[in-house]
Amino acid sequence: MPHSIPDIRSGDVAMPVIGLGTWQLEDGSAQPLVERALELGYRHIDTAQIYGNEQDVGAALAATGVSRAEIFLTTKVWVEHFAHGDLQRSLDESLRKLRVPQVDLLLLHWPKPRPALAETMAALNDVRDRGLTRAIGLSNFPSGLMAKAQAASEAPIATNQVEYHPYLSQKTLIAKARAIGASITAWSPLAQGKVAGDPVLIEIGEAHGKTPGQVTLRWQVQQGVVTIPRTRNPARLAENFDIFDFALSDAEMARISALARPDGRLGDWLDKAFEWDVE
Ligand SMILES: NC(=O)c1ccc[n+]([C@@H]2O[C@H](COP(=O)([O-])OP(=O)(O)OC[C@H]3O[C@@H](n4cnc5c(N)ncnc54)[C@H](OP(=O)(O)O)[C@@H]3O)[C@@H](O)[C@H]2O)c1
Known part of the structure; x- marks a missing residue:
């Protein structure tokens, strides 16, 4: 029997704490992997306009026996569609590909200086008000910009999806997100x-009969962080989901957090000029 997955309160919605990431699954592989993940008990799927696989995710949602209401579906608006009107049109296209009338969460994929944040947040609120997404959120927003986005939005920011793993501290962002009632979702977890x-x-895993991947994912969910690991390997799909039958001690949690290092960031590819939170 699949485990039932804990939820994390994120703005005005509850997000299943683990989901399947689908970046780079763009060769048709997303459909069988999403179907298998849903069979295994995953109830949260993360895609994006730029991943080129919304169509495949939609095919999996149409084929699965799991009801739509049980699945938390996230997509992300690509930076080319941040103007009022463009954002709405791009979501219409995503919904068509995903074969659903509504997603659960719509994120802005990366911050961008133009158009003004207020214009993009108004468009995001508009699609939420019209029921095309249940919740709205951000991705790759440093804490200062996250606060500005929340100030420009009537609806709560549900989550900020950012790079987070043992080699990169996100202490500041996690605290600031919590302060506005949002969660953090870990990408490249x-x-x-x-x-x-x-x-x-490896050593901590051996003490629990778990792999380093499972220890890492457990470290994230035990902090109240949503995590979205990606794999092409069906055996690892099950491995990554099997993290709810053990707990890390406070000392183990601290030991993993201490692996963070100043050069640990992997994904600075879009704009190296961002002022990321220092830790
Ligand atoms: N918002 C953003 O800007 C952004 C950016 C990057 C990613 N994301 C999201 O976050 C998701 C996850 O991030 P990611 O895909 O960059 O990286 P990730 O989940 O950190 O790592 C994926 C890699 O790890 C391997 N792997 C998976 N499970 C493993 C395990 N248990 N033990 C050892 N290796 C394992 C996979 O190889 P195999 O396939 O061989 O298992 C794959 O090469 C993405 O798919 C996407 O949905 C968002």
């Missing part, structure tokens, strides 16, 4: 696979 060879994570 496994540091793109790098955690697998880490001696500290």
